[in-house]
Amino acid sequence: MRIPRLTFFQLFILPISYLLFATTSSPAAGDWSIVRIKDQEYVTATNAATFYNMESFVRKGNDRLFQRPDINMKWTIGTQLIYVNEVKFNLSLPVVEYKGHALISTTDLVKLIDPVVRPNYISKSFDFDTVVIDPGHGGIDSGAKGRRGLEKDYNLDLSLRLKAELEKRGFRTVMTRSNDSFITLAQRVAIANAQRRAIFISIHYNSSGTRSASGVETFALAPQGTAPTHKDPKSALPSSLNGNAQDAANIALATAVHAHVILAFNPVDRGIKRGTFQVLRGINKPAILYEGGFLTNPTEEAKIHHPAYRQHTALTIATAIEKFKSVVAHR
Numbered sequence: 001m002r003i004p005r006l007t008f009f010q011l012f013i014l015p016i017s018y019l020l021f022a023t024t025s026s027p028a029a030g031d032w033s034i035v036r037i038k039d040q041e042y043v044t045a046t047n048a049a050t051f052y053n054m055e056s057f058v059r060k061g062n063d064r065l066f067q068r069p070d071i072n073m074k075w076t077i078g079t080q081l082i083y084v085n086e087v088k089f090n091l092s093l094p095v096v097e098y099k100g101h102a103l104i105s106t107t108d109l110v111k112l113i114d115p116v117v118r119p120n121y122i123s124k125s126f127d128f129d130t131v132v133i134d135p136g137h138g139g140i141d142s143g144a145k146g147r148r149g150l151e152k153d154y155n156l157d158l159s160l161r162l163k164a165e166l167e168k169r170g171f172r173t174v175m176t177r178s179n180d181s182f183i184t185l186a187q188r189v190a191i192a193n194a195q196r197r198a199i200f201i202s203i204h205y206n207s208s209g210t211r212s213a214s215g216v217e218t219f220a221l222a223p224q225g226t227a228p229t230h231k232d233p234k235s236a237l238p239s240s241l242n243g244n245a246q247d248a249a250n251i252a253l254a255t256a257v258h259a260h261v262i263l264a265f266n267p268v269d270r271g272i273k274r275g276t277f278q279v280l281r282g283i284n285k286p287a288i289l290y291e292g293g294f295l296t297n298p299t300e301e302a303k304i305h306h307p308a309y310r311q312h313t314a315l316t317i318a319t320a321i322e323k324f325k326s327v328v329a330h331r
């Protein structure tokens with residue numbers, strides 16, 4: 001879905017502040033009619049429209065369109081995608097139809113929609129002054145291979161540029177690696193968990209067996225009991241992980257970074273996704289993993305190879321983190 005730049009900007013800029021007041025508290029049970037289908041709990045779109053005081057709620061084929069001055073949202077029956085203020089999110093479970101109603105799982109309600117749409121239910125406050133930057137791969141592990149370069153080197157270069165941009169903005173930074181050395185995923189987790197008042201961002205570029213695959217995607221940890229995006233539901237992790245304690249902050253941080261990058265570069269938007277990468281599972285701070293485009297796509301690789309593009313990306317991510325921080329600190 002392509003959104004004209006100005007529209008996107010207008011719609012996005014206010015709600016991001018709302019989003020960052022995200023919560024992990026559950027919506028009050030009495031306000032929701034729970035629909036149970038095959039051991040899965042859902043709520044209806046009409047129930048959501050009422051609960052969130054939407055001014056307009058429209059059914060258009062399989063689409064459900066919600067609108068109020070600060071929020072517009074679109075659900076589509078049969079898909080696992082929703083849009084909130086033009087930001088694309090991958091749901092943990094599909095939107096289903098039942099007796100003429102569009103239904104969304106209570107997991108996606110609590111872990112995604114509620115933190116995005118309802119600003120003022122803060123269950124846990126946090127602030128940070130440190131950003132742990134994790135350049136993916138390194139040393140013997142080169143990551144994705146482009147025709148002109150290796151992922152590990154682009155990751156490190158973008159990370160060093162991000163470090164400089166964040167320090168200009170008054171943040172303390174910690175790098176999990178600052179040269180071409182190999183470190184394990186467990187070491188990356190340990191470095192992040194040793195910091196106080198910190199957030200974590202892992203920097204990657206992508207690869208695919210299909211040359212046409214392109215675009216930017218940003219991962220936040222899958223909520224407990226749900227599978228990563230596009231993975232078999234049976235692969236869901238059963239237990240609560242370190243990272244799940246920050247579910248609301250994770251999705252808020254992912255949204256801030258992802259939306260700023262999409263706005264700045266208008267790449268193919270692969271959306272905010274759910275992952276179970278070891279770094280996201282193990283870190284006890286708000287954490288995301290950023291995939292800044294495909295080294296296996298010739299057009300995208302040419303862009304990534306350009307230092308000016310990486311510099312602009314670093315500036316954009318630093319701006320997103322600064323925005324995230326400014327809202328968090330106002331609490």
Ligand SMILES: [Zn+2]
Nearest residue numbers: 136143204205
């Ligand atoms: Zn990678």
